[in-house]
Amino acid sequence: xxKRLSERFFRWYCNPDFYEDIKGxxxxxxxxxSAHYSERKAEWIFAKEVLLLFRPTIIRPFQFFQFLxxxxxxxxxxxxxxxxxxxxxxxxxxxILGLALGxxxxxxxxxxxxxxxxxxxxxxxxxxxxxxxxxxxKDGRIQVRDAMSFAPSGKVLVEEVPEIIGHTTTYKTRRMxxxxxxxxxxxxxxxxxxxxxxxxxxxxxxxxxxxxxxxxPNAIVLTESLAQKYFENQDPIGKTIDxxxxxxxxxxxxxxxxxTPKNTHYSFDMLVSLKSFExxxxxxxxxxxxxxxxxxxxxxxDLEKVQSMMPALTKKxxxxxxxxxxNLQPVADIHLHSDFTxxxxxxxxxxxxxFLGVISIFILLIAWVNYxxxxxxxxxxxxxxxxxxxxxxxxxxQLMGQFLTExxxxxxxxxxxxxxxxxxMLPYFNELVGKNVLTDIWSNPEFIKKLFxxxxxxxxxxxxxxxxxxxxxxxxxxxKGSFGRTKKGAFLRxxxxxxxxxxxxxxxxxxxxxxxxxxxxxxxxxxxxxxxxIGFQNARQPNxxxxxxxxxxxxxxxxxxxxxxxxxxxxxxxxxxxxxxxISSTSGGVKVVGKTERVESTVYINGMNExxxxxxxxxxxxxxxxxxxxxxxxxxxxVNQAMLDLWGINDSEAVINxxxxxxRDPENDKFLIVGVIxxxxxxxxxxxxEPTVFFHNETPRNTxxxxxxxxxxxxxxxxxxxxxxxxxxxxxxHTFIDSRFEKLYLEDKKFGFIFLNFALLAIFVASMGLFGLxxxxxxxxxxxxxxRKVLGASVSxxxxxxxxxxxxxxxxxxxxxxxxxYFSMTDWLNGYAFRIDFPWWVxxxxxxxxxxxxFFTVSFQTWKLALLNPSKTIRHE
Numbered sequence: 001x002x003k004r005l006s007e008r009f010f011r012w013y014c015n016p017d018f019y020e021d022i023k024g025x026x027x028x029x030x031x032x033x034s035a036h037y038s039e040r041k042a043e044w045i046f047a048k049e050v051l052l053l054f055r056p057t058i059i060r061p062f063q064f065f066q067f068l069x070x071x072x073x074x075x076x077x078x079x080x081x082x083x084x085x086x087x088x089x090x091x092x093x094x095x096i097l098g099l100a101l102g103x104x105x106x107x108x109x110x111x112x113x114x115x116x117x118x119x120x121x122x123x124x125x126x127x128x129x130x131x132x133x134x135x136x137x138k139d140g141r142i143q144v145r146d147a148m149s150f151a152p153s154g155k156v157l158v159e160e161v162p163e164i165i166g167h168t169t170t171y172k173t174r175r176m177x178x179x180x181x182x183x184x185x186x187x188x189x190x191x192x193x194x195x196x197x198x199x200x201x202x203x204x205x206x207x208x209x210x211x212x213x214x215x216x217p218n219a220i221v222l223t224e225s226l227a228q229k230y231f232e233n234q235d236p237i238g239k240t241i242d243x244x245x246x247x248x249x250x251x252x253x254x255x256x257x258x259x260t261p262k263n264t265h266y267s268f269d270m271l272v273s274l275k276s277f278e279x280x281x282x283x284x285x286x287x288x289x290x291x292x293x294x295x296x297x298x299x300x301x302d303l304e305k306v307q308s309m310m311p312a313l314t315k316k317x318x319x320x321x322x323x324x325x326x327n328l329q330p331v332a333d334i335h336l337h338s339d340f341t342x343x344x345x346x347x348x349x350x351x352x353x354x355f356l357g358v359i360s361i362f363i364l365l366i367a368w369v370n371y372x373x374x375x376x377x378x379x380x381x382x383x384x385x386x387x388x389x390x391x392x393x394x395x396x397x398q399l400m401g402q403f404l405t406e407x408x409x410x411x412x413x414x415x416x417x418x419x420x421x422x423x424x425m426l427p428y429f430n431e432l433v434g435k436n437v438l439t440d441i442w443s444n445p446e447f448i449k450k451l452f453x454x455x456x457x458x459x460x461x462x463x464x465x466x467x468x469x470x471x472x473x474x475x476x477x478x479x480k481g482s483f484g485r486t487k488k489g490a491f492l493r494x495x496x497x498x499x500x501x502x503x504x505x506x507x508x509x510x511x512x513x514x515x516x517x518x519x520x521x522x523x524x525x526x527x528x529x530x531x532x533x534i535g536f537q538n539a540r541q542p543n544x545x546x547x548x549x550x551x552x553x554x555x556x557x558x559x560x561x562x563x564x565x566x567x568x569x570x571x572x573x574x575x576x577x578x579x580x581x582x583i584s585s586t587s588g589g590v591k592v593v594g595k596t597e598r599v600e601s602t603v604y605i606n607g608m609n610e611x612x613x614x615x616x617x618x619x620x621x622x623x624x625x626x627x628x629x630x631x632x633x634x635x636x637x638x639v640n641q642a643m644l645d646l647w648g649i650n651d652s653e654a655v656i657n658x659x660x661x662x663x664r665d666p667e668n669d670k671f672l673i674v675g676v677i678x679x680x681x682x683x684x685x686x687x688x689x690e691p692t693v694f695f696h697n698e699t700p701r702n703t704x705x706x707x708x709x710x711x712x713x714x715x716x717x718x719x720x721x722x723x724x725x726x727x728x729x730x731x732x733x734h735t736f737i738d739s740r741f742e743k744l745y746l747e748d749k750k751f752g753f754i755f756l757n758f759a760l761l762a763i764f765v766a767s768m769g770l771f772g773l774x775x776x777x778x779x780x781x782x783x784x785x786x787x788r789k790v791l792g793a794s795v796s797x798x799x800x801x802x803x804x805x806x807x808x809x810x811x812x813x814x815x816x817x818x819x820x821x822y823f824s825m826t827d828w829l830n831g832y833a834f835r836i837d838f839p840w841w842v843x844x845x846x847x848x849x850x851x852x853x854x855f856f857t858v859s860f861q862t863w864k865l866a867l868l869n870p871s872k873t874i875r876h877e
Contacts, residue, residue, distance in 0.1 A: 001045075002043040002044060002046070002047050003030065003039075003046050003047070003293070005045055005047075006043075006047040006050045007023075007050075008052045009050060010022075010023070010026070010039040010053070012058060012424050012580045013054060013058075013059050014053075014058060014059070014060060015058060015059065016060065016074065017062045018801055019874070020055065021175040021644055022058070026046065026049060026050070029045075029049060030042055030043075030046045033045050033046070033341075035739060036794060038202065047447065051875070054736070058348075065197055068248055070327075078405060078409070080402060080405075080406075082409065085406070085409060085410070091374060092410070094370065094373050094771070094849070095370070095374070095410045095414070096375070096410060096413045096414050096417055096770065097414075097416075097417070097768065098366075098367045098370045098371070098419035098420055098765050098769060099237050099367045099368075099378070099410065099414030099417075099458065099462075100413075100414045100415075100418040101363070101367065101418075101421070101761060101764075101765050102363050102364045102366065102367025102368070102414075102426065102765055103364065103367070103414060103415060103418035103451065103454060103455070103458070104414065104418045104421045104422050105360060105363045105364075105758055105761050105762075106360045106361070106363055106364040106437075106454065107418070107422065107447060107450055107451060107454070108358070108360075108422065108425075108429050109356050109357065109360035109758065110357075110360060110450065111355060111437055111438055111446075111447060111450075112354050112433050112435075112754075113357055113358065114446075115263060115435065115437045116261050116335065116336060116348050116353050117353070118148065118337065119263045119264060119332065119334070119335035119336070120168050120263070120265055120267055120331045120332050120334065120335065121263075121332050121478050122261055122263070122264075123200075123201055123202055124202045125207040125299065125332075126331060126332045127295075127330070128296050128298070128299055128301075129200060129201075129294060129295075129296055129330070129331040130291070130294065130295045130296075130297060130328040130329060130330055130331060131147065131292065131294050131295075131328070131329045131330075131331055132149040132153055132154060132293040132294070132295055132326060132327070132329075133145060133146060133147055133148070133149065133326070133327045133329050133340060134146040134148060134149050134150075134324050134325070134326060134327070134330065134587075135324065135325045135326075135327050136323055136324060136423075136587050136600075136601060136602050137323050137324075137325050138323055138587055138600065138601065139309075142324075143602065144341060144587070144601070144602040145327070145339070145340040145341065146339065146340055146341050146342055146585075146602070147292065147338070147340040147342045147343050147344070147566060148289045148292060148342050149289045149292070149293040149326065150284070150286050150288070150291065150293060150317075151169060151281045151284050151285065151290075151291045151645070152284070152286065152317075153169075153284065153289075153291075153293055153317070153326065154167030154168065154169050154293040154294070155167065155169075155185070156313075156317060157295065157313065157326075158295075160309075160313055161231055161309060161313075161397055162298075162300050163297050163298070163299065163301035163302070163305070163306050163345045164295050164297055164298075164301075164306070164691055165296055165298050166196060166199060166200055166295065167196060167200075167293065167294065167295050167296070168193060168196040168197040168199070168200050168201075168293070168294050169193075169274060169291050169292075169293050170191050170192065170193045170194070170197065170274070170291065170292045170293075170294070171191065171192040171193075171277055171280075171281075171291050171551070172191050172192075172344050173190045173191065173192060173272070173289070173732055174188075174445060174537070174596040175187065175190075175537060175733075176190045176243060176245065176270075176272070176786045177190050177243070177244040177245050177540075177730055177731065178230075178241050178242060178243055179241070179242035180229075180241075182246055183731070184730050184731040185731060186731050186733045187226075187269060187270060189267065189268050189270070190268065190269065190271075190272060190343075190789050191266070191268045191270075191271060191272070192271075192273065192274045192276060193214060193271050193272075193273070193274055194214065194273075194274040194275075195211070195212075195214045195215045195273075196438075197214065197271070198210045198213075198214070200294055201294075201832060202298050203258065203260060204257065204258040205255065205256070205257055205258075206224065206256045206257060206258060207235070207237050207255060207256035207602070208221065208235075208237060208254055208255025208256060209255075210255075211253070213254040213255035214254070214255075214271065214273045214274070215273070216252075216254075216273060216275065217273055217276045217278065218243075218247070218249065218250075218251045218252060218276055219251065219252055219272070219273040219275075219276070220241060220251045220252065220253050220254065220271070220272055220273075221253070221254060221255035221256070221257060221261045221269060221270070221271040221272075221318070222236055222253055222255070222256055222257070222269075223256075223257050223258070223260065223270065224256065224257070224258055224259050225259050225269065225703070226270055227253075227256055228270045231655060235520070236253045237253055237254070237255070237256065237636075238252070238253065239252075239253050240252055240253065241253065241862050244540075244729060244730065245293060245539075245540035245730075246540050247276070248543070250414065251272070251276075253392075255271075257271075262435060262436065263335075263336075265304035265331075265334040265335045265343075265344065265347060266292070266344050266345065267345065270758075286317060286318060288729075289324075290473070292344060293326065293594050294331065297328075297586055298529050303328065305814070306328065307327070308325040308330070309324050310327065310730060311326075312323070313326060314326050315522075317850050318347075319532070321664065323587065323600045324587060334347065335347050335348050336348050336349065336353060337350050341585075341602070342585075343579065343709070346547070346579060346743075346744070346746070347809060348747065349489045349747065349831075351827075351828055351831060352747075352751040355510075355751075355755065355824075355828070356751075356754060356755065356758070359507065359758050359759060359762060361757070362503045362506075362507065362760040362762050363483050363758065363761060363765060364454070364458075365499070365503075365774050366499075366500055366503060366762055366765050366766045366769065367414075367765050367769075368444075368458060368461050368498040368748045369497075369499060369500055369769065370460075370464050370765065370766075370768065370769025371407070371410065371462040371466075372462055372465060372466060372496060372768060373409075373496050373497065374551075375462075375466035376771065377516055381562060382581050383671075385646075387564040389486070394528070399631065403462045403463060403466060404459070404464070406463070407462050407463025407466070408458050408459045408463065410462070411458045411459045411462065411463075412455065412459075414455075414458070415451055415452075415455040415458075418451065419441065419451060422441050422447070423441045423442070425443060426438055426440075430724045431753055432628060432750075432757060433750065433754060433877065434746070434750050443605050445499050448701040455487070465780070466531065484659065487642055491788070494809055496600065497712055497770070497806070497809050497814045498500060499768075499813075499815070500769065500813075501809060501812075501813030501814075501817075501850055501854065502814075502816045502817040503762065503766065504762070504763050504766050504850050504853065505813055505814065505817035505818075505820055505821070505846050505847065505850050506817050506820055506824075507759040507762055507763060508763070508820065508845070508846040508849050509757070509760045509817075509821045509825070509842050509843060509851065510755070510759070510824070510825055511755060511756050512520070512839075512845060512846070513754075513821075513825045513828075513829070513836075513838075513839060513842055514751070514752045514755055514756075514828075515752060515756070516601075516830060516836055516842070517748075517832065517835060517836055518745065518748050518749055518752050520685075520834075520835070520836050521684075521685045521834070522742070522745060524642060524685060524834065526576075526680055526681040526741070527578055527618060527619065527678060527679060527680030528616050528618060528680040528681070529616050529617030529706070530616075530713065530736075530737040530738040530741065531575065531709075532706060532707045532708070532736075533615075533616070533704055533705070533706045533707070533732045533736065533737040533738070534704070534707065534716070534719070534735065534736055534737070535572075535576075535577075535703065535705075535736075535740070536702065536723075536732065536734040537701060537702050537705055537731060537733070537797070538553065538571075538699070538700070538701060538702060538703055539726075539727035539729070539730035540730070541727075548676060549699055550698045550699055552726065553571075553698070554698070554852060555697045555726070556722065556723075556726045556727075557569050557570075557611075557703065558859055559722050559725075559726075559747075560705060560719055560722050562866050563715070563718045563722070564648050564708075564715075564718075565708045565710075565712075565714060565715025565716075565721065566705055566706070566707060566708070566712060566715065566718070566719065567706040567708060568611065568614055568615040568705075568706045569611065569615060569703065569704070569705045569706070570608065570609060570611035570614070570615035570616070570704050571607075571608060571609040571611070571697065571698075571700040571702065571703050571704075571705055572606065572607065572608045572609075572612050572616075572700050572701075572702050572703075573605075573606050573608065573695075573697060573700040573701045573702065574606050574607075574609035574682075574701070574702070575702050575735075575737065575740065576616070576680075576681075576682050576683075576737055576740070576741070577682075577737050577738075577739075577740025577741040577743070577744065578681070578682070578683060578740065578742045579683060579684075579744065582683075583604050583605070583682065583683075583690070583692075584602055584604065584605040584606075585602050585604045585605060585697040585758055586602070586605060586662060587600065587601065587602045587603070588662055588663045589663055589664055590603050590660065590661070590662050590670060590693070591660070591661055591668060592647060592649075592655055592658050592659070592660055592661075592673070593658065593659040593660070593661050594658070595647075595654065595655065595658055596647045596660075597644055597651070598664065599647060601646060601691070602691075603643070603646070603662075603691050603692070604684075604690040604692040605692070605693055605695065606692055606693070606694050606695070607695045607696070607697030607700045607701075608693065608694050608695075608696070608697060609612060609626065609628070609696070609697060609698060609700060610625055610626040610627055610628055610633075610696070611620035611623045612704070614689055615704055615705075615706055616680075616704065616706075618677050618678070618680060619676050619677065619678035619680075620675055620676070620677060620678075621641065621652045621675055621677065622652035622656055622675065622676040623652075623656040623673070623674050623675030623677045624651050624674055625636070625659075625674075625675060625676050626638070626675075626696040628673065628696075630697065632672060633672075633674065633696050634696065635669070635670075635671055635672065635675055635698070636671060636672045636673075636674045636696055637671040637672070637677065637693050637694060637695055637832055638673070638674060638675040638677055638693075638694040639655070639660070639673060639675075639676055639677070639679070639691075639692070639693055640677045640679055640680075640689070640691065640692045640694075641678055641679045641689075642675065642679055642688075642689045642690060642691040643691040643692060644676065644691065645691070646691040650860055652676040655673045655676065656673060656674070656675070656676070657672065657673065657674070658669060658672075658673050659672055659673070660672075660673055660693065671693075671695075677694070681834075683744065684744040684745065685832060685833060685834035686831065686832050686833060686834075687833050688833040704737065705719055707719075708763065709724070716734070719734075720732045720734075734840075763853070767853060767857050770854065770857045770858065771857050791798055795838070803854070803855055803858050805860060806854055807851075809838070810851055810854055811851070812851060814850075817846075818843055821843065822838065822843075826838055826856060827840065828832060
């Protein structure tokens with residue numbers, strides 16, 4: 001292959017006077033090299049010699065007049081091409097608009113996919129960065145994968161594993177309250193980090209010393225937007241911000257960072273030194289994995305070797321009986337490929353990105369298919385032109401040049417329109433995906449480069465085959481009129497039509513299934529009452545004793561309960577509608593004393609007071625609710641049905657008044673089980689219901705209030721007034737529980753809406769092509785239609801006759817499309833713990849839709865033609 005290409009290149013540039021002699025020498029050289037080396041190496045040596053011979057004394061002389069002739073010919077190509085475009089404006093419009101829509105949609109989706117894949121790749125050496133995670137392994141199978149790890153784990157792994165050259169430990173605060181202009185302000189996007197954080201993650205530092213800014217307790221590093229919020233245009237370095245709540249003291253601003261990029265899995269508005277939480281860190285130690293730990297590996301590190309050391313290190317620092325195992329996860333994979341519990345933020349979906357990639361290719365291919373189909377269908381019209389050109393001396397490559405030039409013109413105009421469309425549709429696209437993926441088209445070299453690349457690729461793909469078919473006509477057959485009986489290009493044309501029908505079928509069915517799954521999730525009974533229920537985090541009161549806190553909180557709840565617009569009020573540690581990181585858990589093992597063996601699995605912990613069951617409409621299966629008047633309830637618990645399933649207990653009554661015990665130590669505390677709650681979904685339906693233990697808590701972290709639907713704003717103001725009366729130093733920040741659940745499905749809804757928009761676009765482009773093809777084919781059969789009408793055929797007979805040609809193509813598309821729909825969408829649905837059964841009726845809907853779409857598209861032109869007077873249609877030809 002290499003030798004053959006080199007010979008062709010040599011023949012092209014070599015002076016004909018020298019060609020035969022030098023070619024013989026080159027062949028002799030090749031034979032000698034083949035005797036000493038392998039054939040492949042000899043070919044490369046041959047290619048090298050051909051390149052070395054490319055010099056002025058050997059290159060064929062430049063023929064100026066031949067060059068001018070070439071210029072004239074190219075000009076003629078463009079002139080004829082423009083004439084053909086103007087001659088058939090409707091087909092030109094279909095080609096240009098179809099290609100423009102295809103290119104625009106494809107490039108938009110490709111930029112979105114590139115953005116989703118770019119998460120955390122802006123850091124220096126991202127391939128060396130890993131997150132330390134914790135797996136719960138039972139009988140060799142991973143039960144739960146947790147994004148968090150233990151506070152000391154990063155430090156000990158650096159000491160134990162030479163390949164690990166850096167680490168940082170971070171803690172995501174639930175919220176922090178600051179004082180701004182004398183008023184309390186809550187900030188949610190705050191993380192506590194150690195002094196190594198900015199060494200591993202190279203966020204741009206605007207002010208401050210990277211080595212020291214997070215070394216001391218009570219130090220804060222702000223991002224630009226937050227610095228503007230608190231200090232406006234002043235220099236924040238060296239100033240303080242009052243931190244309320246547990247700290248209740250000023251924190252020193254030691255650094256200023258550029259706002260974090262959108263494409264990071266762990267965003268923040270403010271960094272707080274981890275040493276500010278030193279008491280908590282010491283208390284947690286190796287007892288709980290509540291921290292996000294990141295590691296940097298040496299660039300030459302063997303990842304498999306490092307991973308193989310993790311089980312032994314886990315046992316060394318926990319115990320020999322632990323089921324937990326450390327795991328390393330590439331940071332660049334977190335956004336799209338992480339389904340771990342306790343993720344710091346809602347992550348993306350690799351499947352969604354894949355599906356969008358498929359649909360973008362569908363759209364572009366459909367646009368290209370339209371051009372190829374219509375171009376080959378119009379071969380009859382161009383046949384005489386080709387025959388005459390060949391008779392007067394045109395060669396095949398010149399004819400191909402003519403038709404490729406026309407393809408170039410169409411694709412160029414399509415690219416220009418695509419550029420204008422992209423600029424116009426950019427705001428809508430960014431709103432559609434919920435991110436500023438692109439800010440400006442003209443100033444984005446990557447977008448322009450891709451547009452130019454696919455313009456060239458489109459020119460070749462759409463132009464080469466039609467050019468090859470059209471330039472291959474035999475002049476004698478064409479000029480005799482016998483060309484009409486050939487079926488050249490018909491098979492390819494029908495194959496491409498099948499592809500269009502199959503793509504339309506897949507897109508229609510997939511869109512409906514995605515919509516059905518999202519509708520199922522948003523409408524499913526969660527087992528909990530969320531309508532007109534608000535939740536808010538309780539104020540911290542660090543200056544009060546525990547008895548005073550309980551008394552004040554009790555008085556606060558009782559006063560809210562007396563409000564006319566309030567139905568019920570209760571306390572809960574973790575609000576429903578949260579993500580995986582919004583609840584506590586333990587993996588130390590749990591059992592019912594005397595009833596079950598210890599089950600070592602992740603168990604979730606929540607707290608509530610005695611009013612919660614009624615306030616949220618929870619169903620009590622067995623036992624009773626908490627009662628604060630009973631002393632025994634200070635150490636009592638309730639469990640949900642999922643907890644019984646974990647133990648393998650079928651009878652809920654069997655655990656009432658039994659004792660629950662955590663951990664392996666038989667001396668650990670025992671908790672009386674007083675009730676069993678029916679399962680309810682605390683979080684997204686993507687996840688299974690969590691086995692949960694509910695502790696009685698007089699002062700849980702959050703409060704829920706069920707309001708009357710009438711005068712909702714006034715009722716909410718009433719709750720706020722009571723809050724301000726009891727906690728004037730803390731801001732009242734509330735959320736509706738149903739809104740929290742809606743946020744869990746934002747990514748799914750966004751994906752469904754994006755898919756719907758681009759699926760409709762793909763179907764529209766396919767319909768345009770089918771419309772153009774059927775329009776042209778009906779024109780070609782004008783005389784046939786007139787004769788049939790003269791012989792007594794009705795309009796409906798003629799329409800059905802034309803549609804019959806497409807019907808068997810639709811049947812083939814159905815046979816191809818249905819298995820693809822079933823397997824691809826079943827795989828997508830399997831990503832949800834709660835999912836719909838595969839809706840077979842959707843396949844019927846998709847088939848009917850495709851048949852109807854094809855029928856109306858094909859029939860439109862045929863119907864108009866069939867209504868004409870036969871004398872006119874026969875005279876037309």
